[in-house]
Amino acid sequence: MPQPADTRLSLLRSLRFCAGHRLLGHEGRCAYLHGHNYRVEVEVEAAGGGTEVDAVGRVVDFSLIKRRLLGWLDDHWDHAFILWEEDATALAAVRLAEPTKYFLLPWNPTAENMARYLLEVVAPHVLTDLGVIARRVAVWETEESCAIATRGGDTDEPALDLAAAVIVDSRA
Numbered sequence: 001m002p003q004p005a006d007t008r009l010s011l012l013r014s015l016r017f018c019a020g021h022r023l024l025g026h027e028g029r030c031a032y033l034h035g036h037n038y039r040v041e042v043e044v045e046a047a048g049g050g051t052e053v054d055a056v057g058r059v060v061d062f063s064l065i066k067r068r069l070l071g072w073l074d075d076h077w078d079h080a081f082i083l084w085e086e087d088a089t090a091l092a093a094v095r096l097a098e099p100t101k102y103f104l105l106p107w108n109p110t111a112e113n114m115a116r117y118l119l120e121v122v123a124p125h126v127l128t129d130l131g132v133i134a135r136r137v138a139v140w141e142t143e144e145s146c147a148i149a150t151r152g153g154d155t156d157e158p159a160l161d162l163a164a165a166v167i168v169d170s171r172a
């Protein structure tokens with residue numbers, strides 16, 4: 001019996017973290033420093049695409065997606081301020097606080113840009129050796145609103161270098 005040629009298998013994993021940010025140039029209250037309980041959904045598929053699965057029948061084990069991506073989120077975005085690297089005054093404020101944790105994004109930290117960063121920069125670094133790629137990342141800022149970044153063509157190279165959180169903590 002012929003197989004349908006266009007079936008594609010993927011996994012969707014949900015991950016949560018808390019972070020602060022503000023949107024430089026926003027017309028309303030999002031210009032103030034504030035935070036969200038974020039939820040990220042990442043959809044992954046086999047690097048070979050289609051219906052490729054391992055010997056057990058999985059695209060990849062869910063626990064590996066959690067360990068890699070939630071591990072990265074915990075280390076770099078959770079309980080951090082995520083700020084645009086050009087946002088000089090917000091950056092000065094979080095640098096003044098001590099202890100402090102912040103992450104510099106190359107773009108304004110909207111849900112759209114955070115989803116794009118996770119899809120284009122973070123996912124390729126943390127998932128590649130698992131034989132899977134992220135097809136889509138959704139960043140939920142509230143229960144009602146999310147932004148989605150979707151992989152287009154077959155670009156394999158991350159567009160940007162992966163940054164790290166800056167943590168200043170002299171309590172230890």
Ligand SMILES: [Zn+2]
Nearest residue numbers: 021030034036
């Ligand atoms: Zn916000």
